[in-house]
Amino acid sequence: MKYLLLILFWPLSWQPAANAELTIEITEGVEGALPIAVVPFRWQGKTQTSPREDVSAIIQADLHRSGRFKTLPRNDMLAKPASGDEVEFKDWRVLGVENLVVGQIQPNGSKGFIIRFQLFDVFRGEQLTGYSIPTTAGSLRTTAHHIADLIYEQLIGVPGAFATRVAYITSKTEGGNTQVDLRIADADGYSPETIVSSDVPLMSPAWSPDGRKIAYASSEKGSWGIYIQEVYTGRRQKVTAFKGINSAPAWSPDGRKLAMTLSKDGNPDIFVFDMTTRKLRPITRHYAIDTEPSWSPDGRHLVFTSDRGGKPQIYRVPSFGGKAERVTFQNAYNARASYSPDGKLLTLVTREDGRYRIAVLDLASGVMQVLSRGDLDESPSFAPNGSMIIYATKAGRRSVLAAVSVDGRVRQKLALQEGDVREPVWSPLQKN
Amino acid sequence: MFTIMTRWVPVTLCLLIFAGCSSSPTKEGEQEGAEVTEQSTGGSGTYEGTEGAGATTSAASEAGSWSGDPLDDPYSLLATRILYFDFDQSSIGMDNREIIRAHAEYLASNPHVSVRLEGHADERGTREYNLGLGERRANAVRSLLMAEGVADNQIIVISYGEERPASMMNNEESWALNRRVELVY
Known part of the structure; x- marks a missing residue:
């Protein structure tokens, strides 16, 4: 059995990529975004052991990037309180700040930290929420994203998605050779890691629901x-050939199952592969x-x-097979639909006046x-x-990523310093 | 083995008479090399060996006097290895049919030779749909080859969709170059 596993799994090289970060720029925000101040978190330990990441700056950047918050620049702050008893609410009311985040970081053992933060409603002078979170040096960025998620949920009413990751494909052509990489980065573009590097086409990355695996198609060996x-070990398995x-x-x-396109019977059809029983069920035959x-999201249907x-056009079929019904009727070209997490919307590519655009x-x-x-x-x-919704678009001849809020009011552009980036897929929410 | 030997005779003769002469079609930018001599004296000559050899000359390529592998004849329809398609279409026009017929004739009479049909699409539309479209184009060529007597096991089909563009620009001319099936021997 060990021998079999060795054949099925082999590690791929992990390459830390320098200057490969995605830079995110907010191109349009919500008018009347919530004014919020995130005061720098005070370090409570010795200077030489202070954390390497500026946690409150990461939180502030997350909130700003969402387009739903107007963050107060640090230089405009009249005071830098670190806990509720130091806060003078009038200092913040005069600046028009509606919500205030203060916090402190304490050492916790040799490599750990405890981050405490409080969120206040400035006008009522009340604490809305507050947490004390233990973390480690290597997890500071992630913890900062989790705090931003908690603040976002408290004030906007839906969970934040800052502590998530994005997988995407990059490609770079040099001297006639094209290198195609599958990468994963934090949702703010930091900490990119290459998990597959190839000189042949690679496409369609898909996260497993637990965020620990990625499926993709690759044209290795012709x-x-x-x-x-497996995202965190690099081991992989060929599922179909x-x-x-x-x-x-x-x-x-x-x-437990993987829906997929196979053309083994002569033309592309949809199949569902049960990874437990290793059985393949044909869903369409056309x-x-x-x-x-x-x-x-309830697993009962597939759109394709x-x-x-x-x-x-987009069709819907029961996920165990059956009659397919057409879902889209507007525009002559509709493709690559996927459901919103609540199952009420589809996002897809539509062609309008010869232009291919993202629609809901x-x-x-x-x-x-x-x-x-x-x-x-x-x-x-x-x-x-x-x-x-994150998607791929063109900036001149280059492929870049962009994101737009479902109501169309917030827009972001995500670009690499060089090369093309495409096929972004947002990870599931990280389970705590 | 016999066919390979006969194919090499004129090459060797030619080399004996004119040091720089070659019967193989030359590609732009290829350098003159000693491979031809090595291949012919070694007796294990392969087609690949000749492609990288020879000087640029038209003397040996006189129409009607071709004596090498028909695949090497620059004036043969077989020299056309890329077939182009209309937007979102996989139908094959009359000019392409003639080319496909020539390839079919060659493959049918050389049953040990196989061809790889690589289907491609332009970048408009979704990647997975384009992967399907590239395959549909390659399969259209495959069907015609088989209708002309080529065996199934002589043909390999692969689609690259929009993943391997021939031209990287985003305009009509570039898209037209990318909607193609390449015949790779």
């Missing part, structure tokens, strides 16, 4: 196969191109793209709203809290 890779296309993997919400399956009506379709009303403004936008992916 044929397509679907691979599953049928003749033709093996692509578009999509995890079922319970993580001479058209059926591809890009995506699960409903099919050109069985002449042009690509309200499944109850059938109303479709176009959110993006590019000519060649593709690969939309919902944030796990349903607030934003």
Whole structure:
């Protein structure tokens, strides 16, 4: 059995990439964003052991980037309180600040820290929430994102998605050789890591529901196969290697099945592979191109793209197979749909006046709203809290990423310093 | 083995008479090399060996006097290895049909030779749909080859969708170059 495992799994090299960070720039925010001040957290230990990350700056940047907060610059602060008893609310009322975050960091053992923070309603002079969180030097950024999530949820009413990650494909062509990488970065673009590096096409990364594995399609050795890779060990397994296309993997919400596109029977059809029983169930059988399956959050349906009506449109089918019904009727080209976390919306690529754009379709009303403004936008992916959609777009000849809030009011651009970046997929919410 | 030997005879003769002469079609930028001599004297010559050899000359390429592998003949329809397609289409036009027929004829009479059909799409539309579209184009070529007598096991089909563009620009000319099936021998 050990021998078999060695054949099935082999580690891939991990390459720390210098200057490979995604820079995120907010291009449009919400008018009337909530004014908030995040006071620098006070270090309570010896100078030489102070934490290397500026935790409150990370929290402030997260809140600002969401487009829903107007953050007060540090230089404008009249005081730098570190706990509730030091806060003079009038200092903040005069600045028009509605909410205030203060905190302190204490050493905890040789390498640990305890971060305490409090969130106040400035006008009522009341504490809204407060936490004391133990962490480690290596987890400071993540803890800062978790704090930003708690503040966001308290003030906006939905969980934040700052402590999440984004997987994406990068490609760089030099001297006729193209290198394609699969990378993972924090949702703020920091800490990028390359988990697959290839000189052949690689596409369609998909996170497992627990955020610990990524499935993708790769054309190694001249044929397509679907691979599953463990994010934190680098070990991977080839799941399918049928003749033709093996692509578009999509995890079922319970993580036990993988929907996929296979063309082994002559043309692309949707299949569901049960990873426990190792059985493959055909879901569609049509001479058209059926591809890009995506699960409903309750696991009962799959939506997919099919050109069985002449042009690509979105169809829905029970996830155990059955009759497919057409879902999209507006515009001649609709493809790559996926559900919002609450199952009420689909995000998809639609063609309007020859331009490929990201849209959301309200499944109850059938109303479709176009959110993006590019000519060649593709690969939309919902944030796990349903607030934003990340997608790929063009900036000149380069491929970059962009994000837009579901209401279209907040816009961000995410770019690499060099090379192309595409196919972004937002990770599930991290379980604490 | 016999066919390979006969194929090499004219090359060797040619080398004996004119040191710089070559019967192989030369690609732009290729350098003259000693590979031809090595290949012919070694007796284990392969097609790949000739491609990187020879000087640029037109003397040996007189129309009708081709004596090498038909695949090497720059004036043959077989020299066309890329077939282009219309936007979102996999149908094959009359000009492409003639080219495919020539390849089919060659493959049918050389059953030990196989061809790889690589299907591609332009960047418009989604990546996975384009992967399907590239395969549909390659399969359209495959069907025509098989209708002309090429065996199934001589053909390998792979789609690269929009993942391997021939041209990197985002304009109509570039897209037209990217909607293609490449025949790779």
